[in-house]
Amino acid sequence: MKQNGFLGLLFNALFLTFIAAPLVVVILVSFTDKGFISLPFDGASLRWFRAILDNDQIVGAFWLSVRLALVAATIGVALALPAALAIARYRFPGRAALTGFFLSPMMIPAVVLGIAFLRFLSLLGLGGSFWALCATHVIIVLPYALRLALSSAIGLDRDAERAALSCGASRFTAFRRVVLPMIRTGVAGGWVLSFIQSFDELTMTIFVATPGTTTLPVAMYNQIAQTIDPLVASVSTVLIVGTVVLMLVLDRMVGLDRVLIGETR
Amino acid sequence: MATLDNDRAGAAPWLLSAPALLLFCGLLLVPLVLTLMLSFHVFSSSQGTLATYTLRNYIEVITDPYYGSIFGRTAGLAFAVTLLCILLGVPETIVLARMKRPWQSICLLVVLGPLLISVVVRTLGWQILLGNNGVLNNALQALHITSEPIRLVFTMTGVVIALTHVLVPFMVMSVWATLQKLDPQVEWAGRSLGASPFRVFRRVVLPQILPGVLSGSIIVFALSASAFATPALIGGRRLKVVATAAYDEFLGTLNWPLGATIAVLLLIANVVIVLGCSRLAERRFKHIFD
Amino acid sequence: MSFLTLKGISKRYGDFTAIEQIDLDVERGEFLSLLGPSGCGKTTTLQMVAGFVTPTTGTILLDGRDITYERPEKRGMGVVFQSYALFPHMTVDGNVGFGLEMRNMKRAARAERVAEALDLVRLSGLDGRYPKELSGGQRQRVAIARALAMRPELLLLDEPMSNLDAKLREEMHIELRAIQKRLGITTILVTHDQVEAMTMSDRIAVMHRGTIAQLSTPFEAYERPTTPFASAFLGKTNLLPGEVLRRNGRCAEIDVAGTTLKVPHEGRHVQGQVNVYIRPEKVHLATIDTAAIRTTGRITTRVFTGNQWLLLIDTGLGQLSVAQPNNGAPPPDEGAQVGVAWSDDDLRVLQKEGLDGHA
Numbered sequence: 001m002k003q004n005g006f007l008g009l010l011f012n013a014l015f016l017t018f019i020a021a022p023l024v025v026v027i028l029v030s031f032t033d034k035g036f037i038s039l040p041f042d043g044a045s046l047r048w049f050r051a052i053l054d055n056d057q058i059v060g061a062f063w064l065s066v067r068l069a070l071v072a073a074t075i076g077v078a079l080a081l082p083a084a085l086a087i088a089r090y091r092f093p094g095r096a097a098l099t100g101f102f103l104s105p106m107m108i109p110a111v112v113l114g115i116a117f118l119r120f121l122s123l124l125g126l127g128g129s130f131w132a133l134c135a136t137h138v139i140i141v142l143p144y145a146l147r148l149a150l151s152s153a154i155g156l157d158r159d160a161e162r163a164a165l166s167c168g169a170s171r172f173t174a175f176r177r178v179v180l181p182m183i184r185t186g187v188a189g190g191w192v193l194s195f196i197q198s199f200d201e202l203t204m205t206i207f208v209a210t211p212g213t214t215t216l217p218v219a220m221y222n223q224i225a226q227t228i229d230p231l232v233a234s235v236s237t238v239l240i241v242g243t244v245v246l247m248l249v250l251d252r253m254v255g256l257d258r259v260l261i262g263e264t265r
Numbered sequence: 266m267a268t269l270d271n272d273r274a275g276a277a278p279w280l281l282s283a284p285a286l287l288l289f290c291g292l293l294l295v296p297l298v299l300t301l302m303l304s305f306h307v308f309s310s311s312q313g314t315l316a317t318y319t320l321r322n323y324i325e326v327i328t329d330p331y332y333g334s335i336f337g338r339t340a341g342l343a344f345a346v347t348l349l350c351i352l353l354g355v356p357e358t359i360v361l362a363r364m365k366r367p368w369q370s371i372c373l374l375v376v377l378g379p380l381l382i383s384v385v386v387r388t389l390g391w392q393i394l395l396g397n398n399g400v401l402n403n404a405l406q407a408l409h410i411t412s413e414p415i416r417l418v419f420t421m422t423g424v425v426i427a428l429t430h431v432l433v434p435f436m437v438m439s440v441w442a443t444l445q446k447l448d449p450q451v452e453w454a455g456r457s458l459g460a461s462p463f464r465v466f467r468r469v470v471l472p473q474i475l476p477g478v479l480s481g482s483i484i485v486f487a488l489s490a491s492a493f494a495t496p497a498l499i500g501g502r503r504l505k506v507v508a509t510a511a512y513d514e515f516l517g518t519l520n521w522p523l524g525a526t527i528a529v530l531l532l533i534a535n536v537v538i539v540l541g542c543s544r545l546a547e548r549r550f551k552h553i554f555d
Numbered sequence: 556m557s558f559l560t561l562k563g564i565s566k567r568y569g570d571f572t573a574i575e576q577i578d579l580d581v582e583r584g585e586f587l588s589l590l591g592p593s594g595c596g597k598t599t600t601l602q603m604v605a606g607f608v609t610p611t612t613g614t615i616l617l618d619g620r621d622i623t624y625e626r627p628e629k630r631g632m633g634v635v636f637q638s639y640a641l642f643p644h645m646t647v648d649g650n651v652g653f654g655l656e657m658r659n660m661k662r663a664a665r666a667e668r669v670a671e672a673l674d675l676v677r678l679s680g681l682d683g684r685y686p687k688e689l690s691g692g693q694r695q696r697v698a699i700a701r702a703l704a705m706r707p708e709l710l711l712l713d714e715p716m717s718n719l720d721a722k723l724r725e726e727m728h729i730e731l732r733a734i735q736k737r738l739g740i741t742t743i744l745v746t747h748d749q750v751e752a753m754t755m756s757d758r759i760a761v762m763h764r765g766t767i768a769q770l771s772t773p774f775e776a777y778e779r780p781t782t783p784f785a786s787a788f789l790g791k792t793n794l795l796p797g798e799v800l801r802r803n804g805r806c807a808e809i810d811v812a813g814t815t816l817k818v819p820h821e822g823r824h825v826q827g828q829v830n831v832y833i834r835p836e837k838v839h840l841a842t843i844d845t846a847a848i849r850t851t852g853r854i855t856t857r858v859f860t861g862n863q864w865l866l867l868i869d870t871g872l873g874q875l876s877v878a879q880p881n882n883g884a885p886p887p888d889e890g891a892q893v894g895v896a897w898s899d900d901d902l903r904v905l906q907k908e909g910l911d912g913h914a
Binding site: 004029087092102118138206220225 | 277279280281282284285286288289292293296297299300303353356357360361363364370372374375376378379381382383384385386387388389390391392400427430433434487490493494497507508511512515516521524528529531532535536539
């Protein structure tokens with residue numbers, strides 16, 4: 001393909017600045033020594049990072065989000081993997097509809113999901129339940145886990161499995177020793193992506209969360225809606241750094257463009 | 266577990282999908298149906314939601330100009346954001362596609378990475394940037410481009426900018442996927458037939474990425490029409506969009522039936538737009554791609 | 556004067572030399588093949604002629620005009636790519652007429668020329684289809700029609716048949732050559748398939764590591780290879796190492812594994828360590844007690860390929876492969892002792908080269 005001219009590279013630089021600007025600003029602001037958001041500032045300090053640890057609400061919300069994401073991602077992958085195998089390996093009536101159904105949460109507005117879940121859970125009296133909240137997150141993350149597992153399963157070379165069978169392995173052994181290792185990275189990538197999506201989830205969770213089950217994004221939203229102080233900025237910085245690390249892990253495992261763009265033919 | 270016969274499918278695929286299917290039917294299908302039913306209920310400010318049925322909610326939402334302006338504002342927002350995403354995202358993707366490694370991977374990471382960061386964080390950044398004392402205003406005043414701060418927070422302009430930032434990666438992803446399918450030799454073929462590089466771009470490259478631009482636009486439009494956090498934080502209480510209006514009714518006035526009505530209408534609009542446009546695009550472009 | 560001249564052409568990418576040195580004259584109306592294994596630089600050469608790649612040194616002259624740095628869209632050459640590179644979003648009509656559109660030809664005139672080009676490749680009637688709806692062979696014909704519709708002075712083909720199945724490929728060889736002869740258009744074909752090159756070309760340039768190892772007609776290239784590489788690349792051959800004992804006006808006497816062979820040296824000043832070559836089809840089986848026998852041996856392998864028998868024979872001179880046409884009676888079985896004969900005029904000798912000997 002053609003090379004990029006000066007104009008193209010300039011546009012790219014401006015674009016990347018646009019993308020990075022809000023994140024950079026947040027990170028910068030979190031190092032202020034003042035008690036309010038100011039940019040620029042004279043003294044840099046870690047006081048707002050230390051303040052995170054003193055804030056029980058934030059810390060509690062953080063751990064809740066972590067537990068929630070861990071459980072939701074694991075359950076999500078556990079449900080998505082067999083479904084992906086079913087869809088990838090069999091031709092059966094309703095296959096396309098099933099796939100569409102499992103991927104539908106991505107197409108339904110988060111607000112609608114939040115309202116629907118809230119209505120349902122309140123009718124059942126499950127308002128403040130961790131597991132109820134977790135179940136809603138499983139529904140949100142399952143499409144992501146499914147997409148990645150599916151693209152791995154579809155791209156699998158079936159001949160490797162047939163070779164194992166011809167060597168005398170039982171169907172289950174062939175699955176365990178040949179198929180599973182080959183789709184391992186896709187599944188693991190799906191888990192990491194599900195974790196991130198659950199952790200970051202805001203809009204739907206706003207509806208379903210209760211004072212006892214407030215996730216970190218919801219806590220931050222509530223805080224920001226009233227006033228912005230450097231504490232949210234420092235929490236954000238921690239989140240950004242954590243996400244960048246996970247992102248690099250994800251890219252190394254599966255390749256970020258494949259994760260987000262995916263192929264689910 | 267690992268079967269190789271595609272015809273003997275039988276019960277196996279259904280057994281494998283059963284757990285996920287049960288969860289989805291129970292926790293997705295049922296709540297959605299319940300919400301639909303809820304939208305037909307009556308709300309009384311003294312007694313809350315009554316289990317009687319009426320069409321009043323729908324009539325109110327469709328006829329009341331208050332809601333009309335909200336839907337209009339949301340549609341306008343969605344169009345503006347989609348347009349900006351096309352103008353910014355398409356050229357950027359083309360530039361990205363022409364890069365060499367390792368720069369290409371790095372830039373792609375920077376562009377797509379923010380998708381993995383919670384929207385709260387990204388919107389916080391914009392609030393700081395766009396505030397009256399924000400970075401942008403301070404910079405503009407320092408450069409003497411403006412003499413007083415431009416109001417960007419609590420304006421639709423601010424929301425459009427922030428939402429574009431949030432959604433442009435989707436446009437990039439969509440166009441990128443299409444660009445990957447291009448055969449580079451096709452551009453050379455155009456040159457060998459006498460077309461200048463510009464003409465090759467216009468007549469050969471652009472038409473081929475059009476499907477990607479279209480599907481990206483559909484995604485961006487649907488997501489901006491249903492956006493909640495960004496309009497809520499940057500637009501404020503007075504600039505309502507459909508999602509924040511639903512939130513208001515549900516968790517503010519506690520008029521659940523009305524909130525449900527808005528939600529149902531939003532869902533229907535979403536599905537119609539996405540499926541309708543996808544079907545149209547597919548029909549127009551199916552002779553090009555598999 | 557030749558129609559296309561490449562003088563002193565080389566191409567380097569940093570440390571890597573893709574083309575060492577190319578000098579080539581192509582006559583008007585000629586069909587020339589650039590033949591060689593992958594990496595020999597044949598495609599790079601074609602890309603330089605087309606204008607997609609700029610040479611590091613050297614000049615390219617087309618009909619006397621220096622086009623070395625001319626942009627590809629100005630050169631007016633017809634190019635057929637290996638992947639065909641059809642425009643997927645245009646119909647067959649749109650594809651074939653694109654070059655004419657770029658020349659601002661009016662719609663009516665264009666339609667006429669497009670129909671003419673499609674007729675030439677026997678694809679009339681498919682004008683409304685999209686590339687996706689065509690078979691591989693049809694797509695290839697569209698690519699050829701698109702290149703020819705412009706009535707270019709030079710036709711460049713970059714391995715256009717490698718994606719076709721064997722039978723279709725053979726048919727296209729003959730058809731394409733017929734079209735080329737009919738139009739009298741100067742053509743350069745890049746290929747790694749020596750049968751393809753020999754079938755279609757007036758001359759073959761055998762390329763090896765960025766240079767032309769031999770430039771001659773197919774017959775000459777096959778019968779009288781001038782380098783060990785050319786000898787091994789075109790067709791199969793028997794290679795017998797030996798040492799020159801003495802030379803006279805026409806022949807050299809060469810000691811091969813204890814036997815003295817008289818080999819025509821064709822004016823080459825061979826001495827010391829050499830390789831003697833003979834093509835398998837020039838070696839015949841003969842009954843052991845005939846006088847014409849050169850040596851005897853045991854058949855170790857016997858293979859039937861339909862139109863011929865291939866035999867591997869362990870002889871005193873070394874292992875010989877023999878190709879015998881299938882004229883009804885099969886040759887003796889594996890394990891049989893046979894006599895082997897040939898005519899001395901069919902032997903060739905080349906100086907043994909350093910490490911750069913054979914492909």
